Amino acid sequence: MMLKSEPKLRLPSYGGQAVIEGVMMRGRKNLAMACRKPDGSIVTYQEDLPSVYQSKLMKTPFLRGIFGLWDSMGLGTRMLTKAANYQTGEDEKLEGGSLFFTLLFSLSMAVILFFILPAFIAGKLDQALNLGVWWGNVIEGVLRLIVLVIYLTVVGKMPEIKRTFMYHGAEHKTINAYEARIELIPQKVAGMSTCHPRCGTSFLLTFLVISTFVFALLGPLSILLRLVSRVVMLPLIAGIAYEYIQWAARNMENSKLVKTLMQPNLWLQKLSTREPSLDMLEVSINAFQLMLQKEDQPKQS
Numbered sequence: 001m002m003l004k005s006e007p008k009l010r011l012p013s014y015g016g017q018a019v020i021e022g023v024m025m026r027g028r029k030n031l032a033m034a035c036r037k038p039d040g041s042i043v044t045y046q047e048d049l050p051s052v053y054q055s056k057l058m059k060t061p062f063l064r065g066i067f068g069l070w071d072s073m074g075l076g077t078r079m080l081t082k083a084a085n086y087q088t089g090e091d092e093k094l095e096g097g098s099l100f101f102t103l104l105f106s107l108s109m110a111v112i113l114f115f116i117l118p119a120f121i122a123g124k125l126d127q128a129l130n131l132g133v134w135w136g137n138v139i140e141g142v143l144r145l146i147v148l149v150i151y152l153t154v155v156g157k158m159p160e161i162k163r164t165f166m167y168h169g170a171e172h173k174t175i176n177a178y179e180a181r182i183e184l185i186p187q188k189v190a191g192m193s194t195c196h197p198r199c200g201t202s203f204l205l206t207f208l209v210i211s212t213f214v215f216a217l218l219g220p221l222s223i224l225l226r227l228v229s230r231v232v233m234l235p236l237i238a239g240i241a242y243e244y245i246q247w248a249a250r251n252m253e254n255s256k257l258v259k260t261l262m263q264p265n266l267w268l269q270k271l272s273t274r275e276p277s278l279d280m281l282e283v284s285i286n287a288f289q290l291m292l293q294k295e296d297q298p299k300q301s
Contacts, residue, residue: 021167170280175288
């Protein structure tokens with residue numbers, strides 16, 4: 001069975017994320033989540049997205065990336081909490097002020113780990129060795145990448161995170177199957193790749209690379225201004241990285257150059273995804289099909 005659409009029709013850019021023992025899928029108008037409960041059953045959840053997702057804001061280049069990144073973190077954190085509740089049987093809610101401060105803390109830790117720490121180390125090396133603006137920023141960028149690779153490698157060895165990475169692979173396989181117009185059944189979806197160009201891991205690498213060039217344009221800075229600039233410039237870099245990822249995802253199949261440029265992004269995803277089992281794919285497909293039911297795009301028969 002194939003999609004009821006013309007072969008050349010461009011399909012919508014759906015996305016999602018792995019949660020605890022499940023997958024969340026997000027469309028243009030709604031999100032849906034499916035999780036495997038401890039008793040083996042699949043529980044699903046669906047909610048409409050706020051109207052701002054259909055507003056001009058989400059069609060404005062650069063601004064949509066900044067807003068989308070922050071709101072995605074909020075939605076993702078809420079869905080992670082809900083997924084955890086399915087495993088424990090509790091009903092803990094994360095919203096309002098508690099959600100805001102959770103996001104602020106998580107974002108602060110990420111900024112410190114991936115930006116402030118590398119900037120501080122590179123700044124000290126620059127002072128000691130007189131590296132110059134360009135090489136100082138190159139070293140800073142390399143340090144960020146090293147921190148990211150070490151982080152993904154270490155957390156990926158934890159049993160619970162390893163299973164989440166398997167669901168991450170299931171999410172990618174499901175979306176790849178849909179975009180390839182392949183029937184959404186576990187046995188067929190299993191043959192798809194665990195990598196996808198619009199992945200958050202892919203975004204992170206692009207973000208780090210672009211930040212190296214942007215920071216180099218700022219010229220020589222004191223240690224204090226160097227650290228402050230790394231925080232202040234994050235929204236701008238996020239907007240640029242988002243637009244690049246969206247552009248590359250649309251063009252990589254028709255351009256060997258774009259495909260080559262995206263290869264490091266796909267390679268890095270090997271650290272944040274694992275091959276899922278068929279029962280994990282079943283969960284991911286459930287989430288995707290529930291989301292698709294609420295969309296006005298071509299559906300599977």
